[in-house]
Amino acid sequence: MNTINQSNRTYTEFVKGLWKENPVFVAVLGMCPVLAVTNSAINGLAMGLATTFVLVGSSFLVSMVRHWIPKQVRITTFIVIIATFVSTVDMALEALVPKIHKELGAFIALIVVNCIIMGRQEAFAAKNTVKLSIADALGMSVGFIFALVTLGGLREILGSGSFFGFLLFGDHFEPWIIMILPPGGFFVLGFLLLFFNWLKKNRDERLKKQTAVLSKTMQGA
Amino acid sequence: MGELFWIFISALLINNFTLSYFLGICPFLGVSNKLDTAFRMGLAIIFVQLITAVCAWALNTYILIYAPYLRLISFIIVIASTVQFVEMVIKKLSPELFRALGIYLPLITTNCAILGLALFQTNKGYGLVEGLVYALGAGGGITLALVIMAGIREETRILDIPKLLHGTALNLIIAGILSMAFMGFAGLFSAN
Numbered sequence: 001m002n003t004i005n006q007s008n009r010t011y012t013e014f015v016k017g018l019w020k021e022n023p024v025f026v027a028v029l030g031m032c033p034v035l036a037v038t039n040s041a042i043n044g045l046a047m048g049l050a051t052t053f054v055l056v057g058s059s060f061l062v063s064m065v066r067h068w069i070p071k072q073v074r075i076t077t078f079i080v081i082i083a084t085f086v087s088t089v090d091m092a093l094e095a096l097v098p099k100i101h102k103e104l105g106a107f108i109a110l111i112v113v114n115c116i117i118m119g120r121q122e123a124f125a126a127k128n129t130v131k132l133s134i135a136d137a138l139g140m141s142v143g144f145i146f147a148l149v150t151l152g153g154l155r156e157i158l159g160s161g162s163f164f165g166f167l168l169f170g171d172h173f174e175p176w177i178i179m180i181l182p183p184g185g186f187f188v189l190g191f192l193l194l195f196f197n198w199l200k201k202n203r204d205e206r207l208k209k210q211t212a213v214l215s216k217t218m219q220g221a
Numbered sequence: 222m223g224e225l226f227w228i229f230i231s232a233l234l235i236n237n238f239t240l241s242y243f244l245g246i247c248p249f250l251g252v253s254n255k256l257d258t259a260f261r262m263g264l265a266i267i268f269v270q271l272i273t274a275v276c277a278w279a280l281n282t283y284i285l286i287y288a289p290y291l292r293l294i295s296f297i298i299v300i301a302s303t304v305q306f307v308e309m310v311i312k313k314l315s316p317e318l319f320r321a322l323g324i325y326l327p328l329i330t331t332n333c334a335i336l337g338l339a340l341f342q343t344n345k346g347y348g349l350v351e352g353l354v355y356a357l358g359a360g361g362g363i364t365l366a367l368v369i370m371a372g373i374r375e376e377t378r379i380l381d382i383p384k385l386l387h388g389t390a391l392n393l394i395i396a397g398i399l400s401m402a403f404m405g406f407a408g409l410f411s412a413n
Contacts, residue, residue, distance in 0.1 A: 028250075028389050031243065031246040031247065031250070032243050032244060032245075032246050032247075032333045035243040035246065036242065036243040036244075076298070076301075079297055079298070079301075080294060080298070083293045083294040083297055084294065086293055087290060087292075087293050087294065090293070091290070105344075106337060106340040106341060106344065109292075109293055109336070109340055110244075110333050110336060110337060110340070112293055112297060112336065113332065113333040113336050114333075115247065178401070181404065182240065182241045182242075182243065182400050182404070183397045183398070183400040183401040183404065184397070185243065185397075186393045186394065186396045186397030186400055187393075187394060187397040189393050190389075190390050190391070190392075190393030190394040190396075190397060191390070191394070193388075193389055193390040193393065194385065194386065194390040197385050197388075197390060198385060201385060
């Protein structure tokens with residue numbers, strides 16, 4: 001019974017980050033990399049993977065040593081741990097894929113101050129077991145990658161008429177260049193959030209109607 | 222002199238930290254609902270940026286040439302602790318100034334605009350004076366963006382806006398229009 005509960009719990013901690021508590025679309029955290037590097041789908045994906053490595057690594061380490069970190073210096077400890085992983089990823093990318101490293105520039109180093117990572121350490125990894133923390137970190141990371149690739153993909157399709165570098169439209173396509181420039185980031189994310197608000201409103205209204213009908217029939221009975 | 226002026230204008234308007242590098246978006250969306258708060262937040266950011274410029278310069282010239290792989294960790298720790306130290310000094314010397322800036326200081330020490338400044342300054346190879354001018358321009362640019370945004374948001378409160386738009390979605394769209402307006406500065410001075 002206990003093992004079933006536990007694997008269930010791991011699963012819920014993983015799944016919640018994908019949609020219900022999506023760090024970008026729901027919590028609106030980590031805006032800086034979300035807007036800055038999503039001018040193409042591939043940049044978004046690279047940024048997402050780099051963040052995944054840092055988030056999973058630091059969640060693993062923090063949850064492992066959580067009993068030995070004094071409460072007063074926990075934030076500093078988290079920062080040092082996160083910065084170590086970021087330095088690793090920065091150097092690794094520079095050695096392995098110099099082209100992408102150059103395009104993302106200082107934003108790789110800026111993963112350190114991404115509030116999603118710090119937030120997960122403080123809110124989750126510092127209080128939970130290693131297994132649950134990794135599940136939570138993986139879920140959040142996949143949610144983050146999903147958001148980055150959605151945003152990057154949309155901006156790339158609108159702004160350069162391609163997706164992951166493949167041209168989608170014929171020669172007649174006139175690219176909407178503003179979408180891959182900074183203002184486009186604000187616009188696309190703004191309209192995406194608007195779209196999600198609309199979805200949520202529709203769902204809430206449907207639920208309200210259902211409960212109203214249900215309580216009416218209950219009263220009638 | 223001309224070059225310093227160019228660095229300042231470039232950081233202030235053309236490559237505005239908030240509107241074209243997306244640094245410091247958190248305060249930009251978070252504390253821009255009142256003009257007064259936004260302005261004080263901006264001043265606090267300029268203040269921390271200046272400290273950052275000095276710290277980053279000192280670290281780069283004296284320490285990091287021997288251990289470049291420690292760059293990120295040392296930047297964060299040195300900047301955060303220096304700001305905390307200066308905060309204590311201000312509290313002692315000028316309680317008035319502390320009341321005006323105080324509550325914002327801890328909030329922005331680990332802001333991406335601060336670390337971003339230290340990193341960009343390093344990448345561009347600025348010296349102490351250039352770094353300070355760059356910090357002033359960058360901080361001023363963030364303040365400018367914050368104040369304009371706060372002004373617009375105060376206006377939107379009395380307008381009749383669809384309920385669906387309220388919140389972050391509207392702020393992002395306003396920010397997009399502002400960012401577009403700032404893109405106009407890209408042609409500044411290029412004529413001569």
